[in-house]
Amino acid sequence: AQSVSQHNHHVILSEAASLELGCNYSYGGTVNLFWYVQYPGQHLQLLLKYFSGDPLVKGIKGFEAEFIKSKFSFNLRKPSVQWSDTAEYFCAVRSNAGNMLTFGGGTRLMVKP
Template identity: 90%
Template sequence: AQSVSQHNHHVILSEAASLELGCNYSYGGTVNLFWYVQYPGQHLQLLLKYFSGDPLVKGIKGFEAEFIKSKFSFNLRKPSVQWSDTAEYFCAVKNSGTYKYIFGTGTRLKVLA
């Protein structure tokens, strides 16, 4: 069965530190990849997505992610985090051409001011 793993469950960083959140998925076919963010008390919002083309995807708020097909990974990065980045981050995968999205268990990021 298709699955998504986010190995970092809780991450605590100081402002200006660099961030990398891991996401690995298990599926051999063509996939669409997403990172969503959920700020405290809010709904999920799309940070970025990958469908095809350049494997380095840039999203909102300075986030980027790199799709490495050989590693089945789609890690999220940000060179310098801010206090306002404190949130829960979810990686999601979908088989291309289907409806079913599989979400990872999320990574809770806390940025200390």
């Protein structure tokens, strides 16, 4: 069975600081990788996704993530966070064998103005 681990449960940053959220997954086969964001009071939205090709993927709002196959990792990064990035971030994995998403436990990010 596949699983996803997000190392940081809570992160507090000041505006303009750089962000990196860790995500590791366990699954031996081919996977699709996702980062979702949940802003306060809103529903889950897709930030970015990796299916194949260039392991560095760019998403919305200046976010990017790098897939490192040898480390089973898909870390999310942003060079300079804004107060509006305050939200909960979820890493998710989907194997090619099925269509279900397996989510990590989430990282709650607070950006101080």
